[in-house]
Each structure stands twice: as C-alpha cells, then as structure tokens.
Amino acid sequence: MPMMLVARDGVIRMANEATCTLAELPQAQLIGSSVDQLVPAAARAAHSRWRADYLEAPERRPMGSGRDLALTRADGSTVPVEIGLNPLQVEGERFVLCSIIDLRERQRAERDRAQLEIEAAEADRLRSLKLMAGGVAHDFNNMLVSVLGNASLLAGALDPESELCEWAQDIEQAATQAAELAKQMLAFSGGGQFVVEPTDLNALIRGFLPLIKTLVPRSVMLRTRLAEDLPPVPVDRGQIRQILTNLVSNAADAMKGEGSIVLRTSTITIVPELFEQGIWLGDRLTGTCVGIDVSDDGPGIPPDSLRKIFEPFYTTRKEGHGMGLAAVLGIVKAHGGCISVYSELGQGTTFKVFLPVREVGHDGPAEAAEPDVSSAQPLVLVIDDEDAVRRFAARALARGGYRAELAGDPRDGIEMFRTLHQQIALVLLDLSMPHLNGREVYRLLQRIDPDVPVVVMSGFSQEEITLRFAGRRIGVLQKPFTTKVLLETVASAMS
Numbered sequence: 001m002p003m004m005l006v007a008r009d010g011v012i013r014m015a016n017e018a019t020c021t022l023a024e025l026p027q028a029q030l031i032g033s034s035v036d037q038l039v040p041a042a043a044r045a046a047h048s049r050w051r052a053d054y055l056e057a058p059e060r061r062p063m064g065s066g067r068d069l070a071l072t073r074a075d076g077s078t079v080p081v082e083i084g085l086n087p088l089q090v091e092g093e094r095f096v097l098c099s100i101i102d103l104r105e106r107q108r109a110e111r112d113r114a115q116l117e118i119e120a121a122e123a124d125r126l127r128s129l130k131l132m133a134g135g136v137a138h139d140f141n142n143m144l145v146s147v148l149g150n151a152s153l154l155a156g157a158l159d160p161e162s163e164l165c166e167w168a169q170d171i172e173q174a175a176t177q178a179a180e181l182a183k184q185m186l187a188f189s190g191g192g193q194f195v196v197e198p199t200d201l202n203a204l205i206r207g208f209l210p211l212i213k214t215l216v217p218r219s220v221m222l223r224t225r226l227a228e229d230l231p232p233v234p235v236d237r238g239q240i241r242q243i244l245t246n247l248v249s250n251a252a253d254a255m256k257g258e259g260s261i262v263l264r265t266s267t268i269t270i271v272p273e274l275f276e277q278g279i280w281l282g283d284r285l286t287g288t289c290v291g292i293d294v295s296d297d298g299p300g301i302p303p304d305s306l307r308k309i310f311e312p313f314y315t316t317r318k319e320g321h322g323m324g325l326a327a328v329l330g331i332v333k334a335h336g337g338c339i340s341v342y343s344e345l346g347q348g349t350t351f352k353v354f355l356p357v358r359e360v361g362h363d364g365p366a367e368a369a370e371p372d373v374s375s376a377q378p379l380v381l382v383i384d385d386e387d388a389v390r391r392f393a394a395r396a397l398a399r400g401g402y403r404a405e406l407a408g409d410p411r412d413g414i415e416m417f418r419t420l421h422q423q424i425a426l427v428l429l430d431l432s433m434p435h436l437n438g439r440e441v442y443r444l445l446q447r448i449d450p451d452v453p454v455v456v457m458s459g460f461s462q463e464e465i466t467l468r469f470a471g472r473r474i475g476v477l478q479k480p481f482t483t484k485v486l487l488e489t490v491a492s493a494m495s
C-alpha cells in the first residue's frame, strides 16, 4: 500500500515504493518536497487549511472516512484515492502517516456492476416485451384467420365487378397488412416458423433483388457487392428475406428519395476488436460467420437514439410501426447471430448482420403426407378451440368440396376421430389449445390411425416452433390464411 510520512510543514519525509509508482515520480522527487504537488491544483488551497486544522487536533482518521479525494500524478492526470491519516510523534516532532488507497479498481468494478444491473434490467424488460408481443400477435393471428378468411370467401362469392366485392377486397387487404404487422411482432418475440436449410446467401439475395428493388425509389441507387465463395449458412430463407426487406426499406425511408444503398456479403472471422465499433446486439459470436451489410448514405441516426431503434414500437416515422428492426433483431437472435449498427450524422448508416456458419437447432416441418384416401366428398376433421377459426375453416373447406366435422375441444376431437377415422381424410389441427396441445393431440390421433394426414395450423408461438413431430410428415398452415392457401395445403397433404 502507498504510504508517506508528512511533516507539519507539509514536506514529505518518507514515501514508499508503492507511492512512487502511484504518483509516477521517483523517490528523490517526492521526498523533501511538499505534499501539495500530489494535490490537484483546484484543491490545494483547501488542502493547506485542512492540514492546519488537522494538526491543531490530530486524531486517527481511518480509511473510508475521507472526502472524495484525488491524487495528481507527474503527467497531470488524477487518480481517485482514499486517504487514512495517523498522527505520529517522533522525538517531539509531529508527523502524519498517510496511507493511500487507489480507488480506480474499486470504481471500475462498481461501474461494471452498475452496467451489469442495467443490462439485466434491460434483458428483463425485453423479455416481458417479447412475451407481450408474441402473445398479442398469437391472438391477432387467430382473429385474422376469420377476418382474412371470410373476406376472401366473400370476395370470391361476389360478382368481381360489384362494389360489394371491392369492399370485401379492401377488408382482405387491410387484414393482410395487419397480418404482416403480427408477423413482425412474432419475429421480434423470437417466434415464427423456422425451416432451416443450408443456404447460399448470395443466391438468395440475387433471387430476391427484383423484389427488394420495388422497396426503393428509382432515384435511389441500389448496389450489391457479394463476396465470392461464401460458405452456405443454415438459415430460414423467408426470415432472411424479411431482414433484407426491413433493412432496405428503412434505408430507403431514411434517404427520402436521394442517395445510394449498398448490400454486401462477406465471410468474416470474428475477432474481439470487431465489437469495439458501433452498437452490438445479440450473441457475441466467435469463429467464422457470414455477414450481410446494408449501408446507406442517408441522414444517419443520432447517437442517443441508436440503442432505442431496436425496441419494438420505437419509430420516428409518421407512418412507421417501429417493428422493423425489432423483428430483424428477433430473427438474428433466433439464428444465433448478432447485429451491429454504425451511424454518423449526415454520413449514413450501416447495419451488419452476422450469422454463424454452424448448424442451428431448429426443426422444420416436413413435407406433405403420403397419398391416402380419395373419395367424392372427403371428410376433414377440424380441431381448433377458436369458434371463428372453425367456422371459417368449415366454410372454406365446403368451397373446396370437402365435408367438415368440427371439434372445439381437443378431447372431443380425439373421440370424434376414434369413431369416424375410417371416413376422415385429413385432420386440420390447431397447435396451441387448452387441455391438450397440438402435439399431444397429434400423438393420440396417430395411435388410432398412424397414417392419417394432418395439417397443423400454427399461430407461431415459441413453443410451437420447437415442437418436434419426430420426423412425421405433416402439412403446416401459417395463421392467418386465405381460403386459397387452406385448400392448397389440404390438397397437397392429401395427394
């Protein structure tokens, strides 16, 4: 511990090696000179007064009872310290023994702890937001099945030239937009359907480019710089397209019609220094990654907004929902990747998405079932606890030439299947229901008839994605869906 012996007049009489190291001064320069050289200029006057007062009535002043003190070093920098004082009498002369504690390490640890606390609180908040977004999106999807489905039924039933048909189509369009928003919320919550396949991201981007271009006004230049020899990455292609869509449309929105956007891919070996620039979210990766960058030379993002932009519902745009980047982050995390943003006001913004090359553990649903029953009016058993979903499914199935039996309780559904399974051509099954979840229902159905084709309807909660169907072949319907999609999925599951 740094210690000094100081005389009444403030002259340092002894200073140990640790003091020299702390003050960055040789012993010769410390001993014999005034202790004032170690006191920050601003505190020097006060310090002489304190010293005089202290010497009037010297007493032991333990560590920790001092003021906020600092020690000035040779280079003018200061070190926060705590100083303990001990009066000493040597041969009639009064001295003060000062012991000094360097507080830097302690303060650093305190800052780190405070930072960790902030991060933990932030993680908690995000967890609740995710739960909420996922839950709301899940319920919305169920309602939208009815809105979108019935609107599509109506539009199909009406004279295409009639005004009524136009109204129905307006409902269909609004419901489709609502479904898009629900999809973004699900993506943020870490939900959504995952079909992970090794993918050449360059090929994916090239194929998607015509669609991306429609997001960008003609006056904005969109260029690609795709790295050669990109290793294949295990991703859900639809979700990666969602990332590209969201990042490019944000860039286009920010630029207000002028400038250029560059889409870049690269293979990167992660080094820790990489994390020093910009703001990072998601897992800190190691090893080899594939990067997708979206850069623009738009107005940039103010530094104090940078952390907020990934929050759900944070937007600075009048017509924005603030779900674009929240969804991107959810998707990136679900792929075990990370994302950074680097922005300078007036210069532009770069979002970098890093995806690990290793395999991620999501199980995609398998393809349609084996050929099975074919009869004049095949019977479909619909098991879903939502009235509106069952009613719509029955109507839509009727349009496709199917008969439907409906069960609102999974236990009733199983009983109906037990009685009717020889006539039932397919089961349309909701994945999340009270009493019995879709997976259990599926197992029970299989026990009765292992070959029954099943189409599951998924509202995409986290639990549903991780649901594994042990290699079974099932069809999947993403809620909400139109009559057309329902009938196609059912037909392909049966053929």
Ligand SMILES: Nc1ncnc2c1ncn2[C@@H]1O[C@H](COP(=O)(O)OP(=O)(O)OP(=O)(O)O)[C@@H](O)[C@H]1O
Residues within 6 Å of the ligand: 246, 250, 251, 253, 254, 296, 298, 299, 300, 301, 309, 310, 314, 315, 316, 317, 319, 320, 321, 322, 323, 324, 325, 326, 349
């Ligand atoms: N490339 C960019 N340049 C400047 N600001 C950006 C950029 N990308 C995002 N932002 C800022 O981040 C905010 C949040 O983006 P986010 O995509 O999450 O929501 P949004 O675009 O406002 O709404 P939406 O839900 O329709 O996507 C934007 O409102 C904008 O202020």
Ligand SMILES: [Mg+2]
Residues within 6 Å of the ligand: 246, 249, 250, 320, 323, 324, 325
């Ligand atoms: Mg957006």
